[in-house]
Amino acid sequence: MRHILRVNLASLSSLREPVPEAWASLGGRALTSTVVAQEVPPACHPLGPNNKLVFAPGMLTGTPAANSGRLSAGSKSPLTGGIKESNAGGTAARMLAKLEIHALILEGMPQGEAWYSLHVTKDGVSIQEERDTVGMGNYELVKVVHARYGKPVAVVSVGPAGEMRMLTANISVADKEQHLRSLGRGGLGAVMGSKRVKFISIDDSGTPAITSKNPEKFKEAARIFAKTLLDHPVSGKGLPTYGTNVLVNILNEAGGLPTRNFTQGTFEGHDKISGETMHDTIVARGGAPTHPCHPGCIIRCSQIYNDQDGNYLTSGFEYETIWGFGADCCVENLDDIAMADHLMDDLGVDSIETAVTFGVAMEAGVLSFGDGKEVVRILRDEVGKGTPLGRLLGGGAAQVGRAYGLTRVPVVKGQGIPAYDPRSVKGIGVNYAMSTMGADHTSGYAVATNILNVGGRVDPLGKDGQVELARNLNIATAAIDSTGMCLFVAFPALDIPECLSSLVDMINAHYGISLTGDDVTALGKSVLKLERKFNLAAGLGPEQDRLPEFFCLEPLPPHNVVWDFTPAELDAYWDFD
């Protein structure tokens, strides 16, 4: 029987509840955002007892549907001050789904200084006090937890950064190889740390396979759906071959690769950090150039990156991270960036926020642009140990910008801007400004249509059509984030009609319902609207739906373009029913 599992950290007790009818057809982001909007006071302190941390598998998680194994977490974000959903792969979502846990909700906070772990099985949850694992990095923690239970239980954890309630702290989810995926953005690790939960282990032993209401129809739809993923050039070829890092050369070519703390759109050293170079390096060192982030993924854009001696260094080594420390911080040594990635996973900090933070810190003179060795040292010895410098950088880009009195601080709603310059990729700029999540490239990936010619073509340097494009993609994203699907299914969904129809068919066959494509769009709209409503009540209004002023004042080479949307043009984004 599907249920809601609540764990109250104040009373150290748990409660199984039936799924309220209004929540029954929701999953992933639609569910986490609904719970947060209904149960978290928008004005509460995100690290106080009134905030909640909600985990939910997607609508299709646990089924054989390709790429459906993402875990969503939702909360009030301590970084943005607004609502937050973040999702990742790993094994946890599938195990929760098999345990028929519709959502796991962490509430309250302990009085004392003790730390806890939650062990979730078919018999419920046990809450244990933790001692030896406190202060442990995520890599070691996963091994210790697997050893404790004698099997590869799913592990959802915070590293030292989450324990320290740093606003860059993420939540880690282990994958099958005991490597780490991240619910990266918005400082959700700090929320988990504030509740003094070091980790959640999940064991789905003894649960039956998940069955669909209409297995035959499901199977047929799943087959069509998977074929569209493999047929599309981006999800079927580009991503599996080079990973997300295929984008370095593409964005550099487009003049949209933010470089040297967002002062240029091209990076001289792009070749040294590109997906092509990375692919060859991985192959030469015996790593895995292609790898799934969760069971059931057939895009396999992840990889395993070994060091010069052929030993494991990092995995899930993404474009965003490589852009951030590469172009934005001008580090040309891919091994330095890989080491930074390893450390960030181990400490549990968001690699986007951290990279943008380092770019700002370099501008402030804390370290030199290009100094990858110093990046690694600061991550390990300062952030990892919570020194004053570590606390400063652990608070994110906005904090460093304020501490050093800088104006070139690429953040929206306090969250660092990802790897596409909004001046020369204006569609994504609109979503940086308008997203309910703060600056976020996954809130409607307009780069697809601006740069990759997916879903048509909208000139990246012009304003025409960008607001509508960005809004529609954000609506679609909110729906996709609710299914448990990887967002990369959006590439075929934009170009191949059967992709979206087969996705809807899968949902219908699985639940025995009869949604239409319009219903899915309506779901996306309703998610955005409830998130927006929460943000307004939390004090994030239209004045916060803006890019920093420097984008309007400083033309970006090589196109020498500025950000030139008027407030009224942006505010029209929310004009939809």
Added chain:
Amino acid sequence: MRHILRVNLASLSSLREPVPEAWASLGGRALTSTVVAQEVPPACHPLGPNNKLVFAPGMLTGTPAANSGRLSAGSKSPLTGGIKESNAGGTAARMLAKLEIHALILEGMPQGEAWYSLHVTKDGVSIQEERDTVGMGNYELVKVVHARYGKPVAVVSVGPAGEMRMLTANISVADKEQHLRSLGRGGLGAVMGSKRVKFISIDDSGTPAITSKNPEKFKEAARIFAKTLLDHPVSGKGLPTYGTNVLVNILNEAGGLPTRNFTQGTFEGHDKISGETMHDTIVARGGAPTHPCHPGCIIRCSQIYNDQDGNYLTSGFEYETIWGFGADCCVENLDDIAMADHLMDDLGVDSIETAVTFGVAMEAGVLSFGDGKEVVRILRDEVGKGTPLGRLLGGGAAQVGRAYGLTRVPVVKGQGIPAYDPRSVKGIGVNYAMSTMGADHTSGYAVATNILNVGGRVDPLGKDGQVELARNLNIATAAIDSTGMCLFVAFPALDIPECLSSLVDMINAHYGISLTGDDVTALGKSVLKLERKFNLAAGLGPEQDRLPEFFCLEPLPPHNVVWDFTPAELDAYWDFD
């Protein structure tokens, strides 16, 4: 001829303009807020080229009116993100008034790395590049500038903190003894630093005395006004004898003295830091227990505090500072607090924001509660040198709270809460929440009526009448801040009818106009409304008119009261025409 003096730091040029008619009858805060509201885009970065820094003497500054020599500065605050006015004594306001400078407006910012000074005389302003004075503390700077010009010119300056654009940075104004007064709050020193102006020197040589339109009437009104100041027990006796620090014992008695980072309302060591103890210490060491902060002050609540050897240590040593490092940080050694005060004046940081910051840092474990020696060391060696820890603390209480993931962070709109706990002095709590300036005890000093029985009596622990009280006092304050008067004239104004009427008579006699008391109230209302409008456009809406959640959750001993105003009760504050 009264004029507006504009200095453009981008072009290093200046411009004298006639006073626009709409600005002619304004002064002080009414003028600075009007200029900011009209000329600064609310969405601009406070440290960017579109912000302006406006200095204005008050409406009566330069006349023989008692206590009329305050200098106002206005800008968009980098600390609160909203409009800001801060005012102080010293000699600058009077000199500007004698030079017939209605307002001095700093605009734009230099391209390069050079620093500048402005020298203002009857012949205009000269802009000079500064080298030797860069990095200099305010105390030494004043001496160097006086030596440069061979006379006691007025000096308005930033210390190292302002140069580093720290958000706690204030603007200093020298007094006649080359000691320092501070335009303390809101980080205005960072704005001046962002414009790369190290100091402004003002020489009123060769200017005639300021004459009133009706000298006889002015003289008579001024006499009555001065008498009311001397007749009132607070401004005529309490303040001159013990200074503002008379409040330590009074607030401790009332259970409203925020102690140990706002966890208690009484401080065990109150006797060691009280105004009474301080008075005796000053007398025993040959200091000055009473002293005017600007020429013409007859309240003389300032003082000169010597060290154990009888050498000058600090002056303008206020209740807020002593409360902050004393009760809030639990430092019981008055000499340690005095040394901290000296260092803060020299570095140019706001002593309220800095004290609240240290209280939060102590809760974070950065240093121990009560460790005055470490406070001094951190101010001198970390804040003064811009180390990472110094940058962290130099960013203010909100920043430290975020960096360490704390919930007990006493700030409103990013600005630290002063020396009266809002739970047990609810009237001032209303103004902390509602003030256009962020948490600010000078935005309507309801402590007067809650605690001191001035202007009647409203129970400090109850909610009844507090919103109306706070609003009316804030309206009156906005008007007083426009006259150039010290806010302490509010004490007699609340109790002695002749005080306000003679103040109005002075304005009328000086300008040859015929305002009524209602006009003065209308002025105060209009100032608040334009400030509020600016803040709304800057993104500070009703959701920011709130106290931090912990005040609602944590009862304050000894009265065990919480902050219990509803949003609707607070929002009614703005219901006035």
